Amino acid sequence: MSLMQTEYTQAPPATPNVMIIFGAGGDLTRRKLVPALYHLCAAGLLPESFAMLGLDRLELGDESFRDRLADTLSESVGSAYSADVWERLRGSLHYMRIDMLADQDYEELCERLTRIDAERATEGNYLFYLAVPPSLFGEITNRLGEVGLLHESDSDWRRVIIEKPFGHDLDSAVTLNEAMHRNMDEEQIYRIDHYLGKETVQNIMVFRFANGFIEPLWNRHHIDHVQITVAESVGVEHRGAYYEEAGALRDMIPNHLLVLLGFLAMEPPNSFEAQAVREEINKTLDAIIPLTHEQVLTHSVRGQYAAGTTAAGEAVNAYRDSPHVDPKSRTETFVALKLTMDNWRWAGVPFYLRTGKRLAGQYTEIAIQFKRAPTMMFKDTDTDQLEPDMLVLRIQPNEGIQMSFGAKIPGPQMQVGTVNMDFCYEDYFGNKPATGYETLIYDCMNGDATLFKHADTVEKGWEIVQSVMDVWQALPPRDFPNYAAGSWGPCAAGELLRRDGRRWRRIQTEAATATDCTGSRS
Structure with a gap:
């Protein structure tokens, strides 16, 4: 069951896991992913046995990595920020320098994850988040596959989230899917779209x-x-x-x-x-x-x-x-x-x-x-045309x-106006508070692919x-x-x-009076 079905009931925490973020030094991690983890932590939806391991080329230790994230977190989450929640999350955040194209670094990654499993009791469940250019998707998953980090057993799971773009045309999308499938089953791949x-x-x-x-x-x-x-x-x-x-x-x-x-x-x-x-x-x-x-x-x-x-x-x-x-x-x-x-x-x-x-x-x-609606019954009234209902x-x-629909305007004459519910x-x-990523990360941790692209x-x-x-x-x-x-x-x-006898709906924003030649209807 997705978080969307349990948002306002008591949703259980996700299963124990380590979330490994490739490209952890980038804006996506600071502005979206860590704030999303913060909101999940505040809602009690992260498991006690959880860790996040950031990977990038920056020379950082765990503490300096945590400090970098702390500098932007309070601004990202705004009034929802709580020092107590951040302290609970902070201790689960780790960092490792990695050259994403160096085979030997993936051997070291295996060793680091083994130590985190022992320290945090994460049971060998790994969620890899590739916050990197699409050109690296195949390179990274090949190396993860070669060192056995994508192999699942009856007692653990391994999943990979990738960000769009998923190719730049049909041929490249097919090639990318083939590259991903060389090391994983389709059920292990979670193509994320934050709109969902x-x-x-x-x-x-x-x-x-x-x-x-x-x-x-x-x-x-x-x-x-x-x-x-x-x-x-x-x-x-x-x-x-x-x-x-x-x-x-x-x-x-x-x-x-x-x-x-x-x-x-x-x-x-x-x-x-x-x-x-x-x-x-x-x-x-x-x-x-x-x-x-x-x-x-x-x-x-x-x-x-x-x-x-x-x-x-x-x-x-x-x-x-x-x-x-x-x-x-x-x-x-x-x-x-x-x-x-x-x-x-x-x-x-x-x-x-x-x-x-x-x-x-x-x-x-x-x-x-x-x-x-047909207007024949209104032919003898002041209503010469009915506006269409709109949802x-x-x-x-x-x-x-x-929902907008027609209603009678008060008065002695039959006049119809548009009202809104x-x-x-x-x-x-x-x-x-949300970034759009909370539900998706939570669902991936629980193996629910409903909101991810096949x-x-x-x-x-x-x-x-x-x-x-x-x-x-x-x-x-x-x-x-x-x-x-x-x-x-x-x-x-x-x-x-x-050309079809229709008009764009005019979007009612503070800029509704902006220059508009699109034929929008108010």
Whole structure:
């Protein structure tokens, strides 16, 4: 059972283990992983028999490593920080210098883990977290396999978490999966996507399948279309070199957005067990119709941000002026796609996806627009058109669910207005401190792979976007940059929906009045 099902009941601590982090000197460890372990410790979800071993090239001892983490931890966890909790966690943190490509260092790693097992009673259970560039995934797992650290027995387990990107196209994703499978079974590999640690993402399944009034409406007969938006207000910051190689399409669509679509559109699984859920997600991705090269020209939009102004009034530079970015870069920082499915439930229902950097707000949501009600009975009233009902699943910020529908405006005449019912997680359950990694790390420690990607899921995601990548590579953009920083993206994104007689939902943020030519509906 996942932590998502036990968050507000008494969840048991995870099984004893050592969490070994390759790349422990990096930002991910300091800003996300150690704060996540801190929150698990505060909630009583880490076992007493637990240790974390950080690995990197830095010359550090255990105490200096702990001090480095302490310097940033209080800032990362904010008001939730407790000196008592940190002291409990601090003693379980260890460090070892390692050259990740040196065979002899892995022999020393075996010896260090044997000593930690004896000191902390961790029972030989190892969780390896590869917070390193993907080019090292195969190198590291090969060496771990050669020294026996990936071999499981009846009395212990060995698991590996890897971060995206899982390849940069279909061929590289297949090659990466083959490299990982040379040393491990698929059941030992946990491909992490921190979006799946968000409560609302996990709640999609509960909302759909635990409420009898929702599932009968969740199909082509009642739903007009779906919009999935992942908007980022930040630019590429210090990731220019990476972003020049990846771009918004590779960075976001096969990973975050298609996984959200999979949870939203899948058929009911037989249970919430990992295999059943992942099989249904894979079936859903299989049903997505890949765009032909001709359709890429009409069903996709790419953009790159120019200089502009943020919601706070701060002037920001264009993408091409960012460090390590080509001054004539053709890399996209915005993507919008129209996808359809070939299955019984969703035939004819378009799914519109958009994501971008330097947009008007930091916002992730799924908007489900229902078909309009017939207006014939209102023909003799002042109501000439009914707005469609809409269900919005807010993933960040202010995680929650909003439903908009028609209601009569008070007065002697028959007039219909749109009203909202709004559920916010914080209002009902409190604002639990989280990085998005707590649930995922806890689940991995307990062997629950429900919220992690299967190899097939990764490859199907790349199959869906491969034709888009091929066409965009063959036909470089002529109009970059084509949207101002602080706007909601290029005007062509609005045209993508306007051609179908639809509009993007206007996201209500403090920047709702930002420059917008996307045809958004308030």
